[in-house]
Amino acid sequence: xxxxxxxxxxxxxxxxxxxxxxxxxxxxxxxxxxxxxxxxxxxxxxxxxxxxxxxxxxxxxxxxxxxxxxxxxxxxxxxxxxxxxxxxxxxxxxxxxxxxxxxxxxxxxxxxxxxxxxxxxxxxxxxxxxxxxxxxxxxxxx
Amino acid sequence: xxxxxxxxxxxxxxxxxxxxxxxxxxxxxxxxxxxxxxxxxxxxxxxxxxxxxxxxxxxxxxxxxxxxxxxxxxxxxxxxxxxxxxxxxxxxxxxxxxxxxxxxxxxxxxxxxxxxxxxxxxxxxxxxxxxxxxxxxxxxxxxxxxxxxxxxxxxxxxxxxxxxxxxxxxxxxxxxxxxxxxxxxxxxxxxxx
Ligand SMILES: [Cu+2]
Numbered sequence: 001x002x003x004x005x006x007x008x009x010x011x012x013x014x015x016x017x018x019x020x021x022x023x024x025x026x027x028x029x030x031x032x033x034x035x036x037x038x039x040x041x042x043x044x045x046x047x048x049x050x051x052x053x054x055x056x057x058x059x060x061x062x063x064x065x066x067x068x069x070x071x072x073x074x075x076x077x078x079x080x081x082x083x084x085x086x087x088x089x090x091x092x093x094x095x096x097x098x099x100x101x102x103x104x105x106x107x108x109x110x111x112x113x114x115x116x117x118x119x120x121x122x123x124x125x126x127x128x129x130x131x132x133x134x135x136x137x138x139x140x141x142x
Numbered sequence: 143x144x145x146x147x148x149x150x151x152x153x154x155x156x157x158x159x160x161x162x163x164x165x166x167x168x169x170x171x172x173x174x175x176x177x178x179x180x181x182x183x184x185x186x187x188x189x190x191x192x193x194x195x196x197x198x199x200x201x202x203x204x205x206x207x208x209x210x211x212x213x214x215x216x217x218x219x220x221x222x223x224x225x226x227x228x229x230x231x232x233x234x235x236x237x238x239x240x241x242x243x244x245x246x247x248x249x250x251x252x253x254x255x256x257x258x259x260x261x262x263x264x265x266x267x268x269x270x271x272x273x274x275x276x277x278x279x280x281x282x283x284x285x286x287x288x289x290x291x292x293x294x295x296x297x298x299x300x301x302x303x304x305x306x307x308x309x310x311x312x313x314x315x316x317x318x319x320x321x322x323x324x325x326x327x328x329x330x331x332x333x334x335x
Contacts, residue, residue, distance in 0.1 A: 033214060036258035038251060041210040041294075068294050074212070079283050081212065082300030085293065101215045102321060108210070109294040142218055 024052030025091060025127065030137035032063075032108070034117040042114070044069075044106040044123045044137055045099045050091040056127045058089040063137075064122040067110025071125075074102055083107075101142070115139045170307070170330060173314040177306075180276035182240070182268035185253035190266055192312050199334055200236040200308040201327075203320070204282045206243035206299050207255045213303075216320040220305055221259045223324045227331065234335055240266045242284045242299045244273060280306065280314070309334050 030046035044063060050056050061069040072083040089104065091097045099105050106123065115121050119139045124132035184190040195202075201220050205213035217239060224237050239256060241247035244267045247255075252265035267273070277284060284301035303320040307330060316330055 035214055036255040038254045040208055043211045079302050080285060080300035081303060082287060083298060102212055105211050142215065
């Protein structure tokens with residue numbers, strides 16, 4: 001049996017044995033900013049770790065209380081800071097990407113309802129052709 | 143080392159240390175380039191101008207409530223620092239939020255938004271021109287940005303995000319970055335009380 005075939009077999013076995021393990025991205029330390037009840041949007045923050053040996057590119061995001069979610073970054077030009085949507089967020093193999101205030105963050109739009117401090121919000125990110133990776137994020141005042 | 147040698151040395155160090163503590167911090171300089179009068183409206187719909195801040199220190203910054211990352215973070219951080227002051231100190235310090243976005247940030251909207259952080263936060267809005275005029279005086283740069291088609295928000299503002307410390311006469315004494323160090327800000331506030 002060739003090495004490539006052996007690897008493929010291993011992958012197939014892994015898929016059968018534990019379907020969740022093919023998702024190589026893990027979300028850690030997730031939280032959502034508690035915002036006033038008349039807010040239209042908030043932000044979620046977390047670390048995405050790639051335990052695999054290949055780069056993974058996040059191409060979508062979602063959250064349980066939000067009509068839509070996007071990943072943004074802050075770009076500074078001429079003394080002004082601006083949020084810019086990131087359609088693709090690469091997570092290098094064996095590395096992590098941190099979403100935090102003032103940097104990369106997940107925007108949660110059209111909140112319904114606006115989650116209160118102490119509640120949990122399910123936030124998910126996804127790589128093309130793979131199911132979402134999700135986690136329950138605690139809503140808190142930082 | 144013999145005790146006779148290091149004891150006086152220790153005493154000397156202690157004295158130097160104490161001297162450093164009691165030495166007054168250099169006074170925060172008055173920024174003469176920034177600041178000045180303005181005429182806006184507070185979250186109760188009442189006219190509000192620069193003089194309404196006089197007599198207290200003010201921690202003032204600019205943003206808009208549809209900004210979900212830096213603006214609420216700065217608001218929470220500033221109110222958090224303010225809450226770290228004693229009650230009598232808090233009574234001598236205003237926290238002021240000025241919106242760039244009068245269309246969405248009406249007095250009613252600001253009122254409900256700000257009371258989440260603390261009901262005593264002063265929210266200011268006004269006409270587009272009056273806000274622009276004030277921002278210019280305070281050296282705040284902002285620009286309404288039209289979003290890409292199909293984006294969730296029609297427009298946003300790119301903006302500078304300094305927190306201004308004003309003294310009891312409304313003069314600008316210091317600018318802090320939005321992720322300021324809370325201890326530093328509190329020490330600067332106390333130096334003016
Ligand atoms: Cu954003």
